Structure formats: structure tokens, C-alpha cells
Amino acid sequence: MVKTRTSRMKIGIISDTHDDILNTNKAIDIFSQNNVSIVIHVGDFVAPPVVTEFKRLSKDGVKIIGVLGNNDGEEQGLKEEFEGINGELFKEIGKIKIDNLKFGIYHGTDAKKRQKMIDSKKFDVCIFGHTHQKENYVDEKTVIVLNPGTAHYPVKMNYTHDRYFGESTIMIFDTNDKTCLIYDL
Numbered sequence: 115m116v117k118t119r120t121s122r123m124k125i126g127i128i129s130d131t132h133d134d135i136l137n138t139n140k141a142i143d144i145f146s147q148n149n150v151s152i153v154i155h156v157g158d159f160v161a162p163p164v165v166t167e168f169k170r171l172s173k174d175g176v177k178i179i180g181v182l183g184n185n186d187g188e189e190q191g192l193k194e195e196f197e198g199i200n201g202e203l204f205k206e207i208g209k210i211k212i213d214n215l216k217f218g219i220y221h222g223t224d225a226k227k228r229q230k231m232i233d234s235k236k237f238d239v240c241i242f243g244h245t246h247q248k249e250n251y252v253d254e255k256t257v258i259v260l261n262p263g264t265a266h267y268p269v270k271m272n273y274t275h276d277r278y279f280g281e282s283t284i285m286i287f288d289t290n291d292k293t294c295l296i297y298d299l
Contacts, residue, residue, distance in 0.1 A: 123213055124148055126176075127285040127294075129156035129221075129243025130264035131164050132185065137265050138167050140299045141284045145171060148286050152176065152212065156243035156262065157183025157221035165195035172199040181208045183221035183243060207231075213289035215239055222261070232257050239287070248283050250294045260285060260294055267299075 126145035131138045145153055153176060159165055168178045178201035186192055189205075196203040208219035215238040222228045222242035232240050239258045242249075248263035263283040282299035 122288070122290040123152065124150045125212065125287045125289065126150040126153040127156065127241060127260060127262045127287060128153065128265050129262050130158040130183070130246055130266055131155070131160070132158055132264070132266045133160045133164060134266045135164065135167060137267050137282050137299045138164055141265050141297075142167060142170055144284065144297050144299075145176070145286070146174075150176060150286060153178050154208075154217075154219060154241060155180040156219060156241055157181050158185045158243060159183070159192060160185050160188075162188055162191035162195040165192060165199065165201070168201065169199045172201060177201070179208060179210060179219070180204070181219050181221055182206060184223045209237075215289055215292075217241060232259060246280065248281070248285070248296055250285070250296065258292060258294075260287065262296075265299060 128141050153171060172178050178199055181204045193203055210217045218231045218237035218240045220231055220242055222244035228242055237257060242261045245261060246264035249259060249261035252258050262285040263281060265282055265284055267282055268280055284297050285294050287294045
């Protein structure tokens with residue numbers, strides 16, 4: 115388990131970039147303007163060049179952490195890009211500790227596995243992606259559940275659900291007061 119400790123930390127949360135370099139850079143700008151210390155990418159980068167864009171943050175000391183999503187077929191290339199930015203890439207599930215909060219990170223492909231993580235009481239904060247729908251709630255067991263939605267630009271679909279690539283959003287979570295702000299891209 116990765117451990118990071120400071121008195122107050124802002125964590126940028128992004129998911130489902132699906133090769134959208136333009137919106138990825140908009141997100142990086144927002145993270146930079148808000149002085150995040152860590153960025154967590156919850157998977158579906160798709161191709162390695164998306165990861166390289168985060169070098170703007172990592173060269174300024176921001177830790178980049180990610181997990182693989184169901185559309186991340188170039189696992190070796192993604193791993194190499196994470197190494198190139200001094201980031202940390204977990205396979206399916208990441209477990210980290212920041213400011214005495216235990217984080218479980220999973221792309222969220224399997225809804226039962228997702229719920230099992232929430233119900234396990236092993237984590238203070240569970241972060242998911244995959245659904246492209248933002249979520250920010252505390253379950254009955256006081257686990258904070260976050261899903262930043264998709265960072266991919268909105269797309270009008272002809273035959274697929276209209277909201278598949280609907281709103282483009284990211285989040286910033288504050289470990290001090292446990293609040294989460296949602297930002298539109």
C-alpha cells in the first residue's frame with residue numbers, strides 16, 4: 115500500500131479519458147490551478163500518449179497514480195509511460211493511504227466487485243470510473259464513494275445511449291474536510 119502524508123492535500127480525480135488529449139490537458143490545467151498534490155486516474159486511458167500529458171504535473175512534484183480500465187489493452191506501454199513520469203500504475207485495484215484515509219481505486223467494470231469494495235469497510239474512500247456518470251455520496255457505512263464521470267468530450271451518438279459520452283467532468287477531493295468539487299471540462 116502506498117502511503118503519503120501531509121496536513122492537507124487536494125487530490126485530482128479523472129477517469130475515462132479514452133484518448134481525448136484536449137480534455138485531458140484541460141483537466142491538467144484545472145489540477146494545476148488548484149494545486150493538487152496527487153492525481154488519481156481511474157482507468158480507460160486507452161493509449162499510452164494520454165499518460166505522457168501528465169508529465170506537466172509530475173515534473174512539478176505531483177504524484178500520478180492510476181489503475182487499468184477495461185479499454186486499456188496496451189498495458190506494457192501504459193506501464194512504461196507511468197515509469198517515465200515517476201507515476202504508479204496498479205493493475206485492476208489500487209490501495210493507497212493518504213492523510214490517514216484508506217483509498218480503494220477500481221475502474222468499476224464489475225458492479226458486484228464495486229459494491230463489495232464499498233461494503234468491505236476496508237476503505238474510507240472508494241473511487242470508481244467506467245460508468246461515465248459522476249457520483250459523490252457517502253453510503254450508509256460512511257464510505258465516501260466518488261466517480262468523476264468521463265473526461266472525454268461530449269459526443270452525439272446515433273445508436274448508443276445519448277449519455278455515453280455526455281458531460282465531461284473531473285473532481286478534486288480535499289482530504290482535510292473530505293469535500294469533493296466537480297469541474298466541467
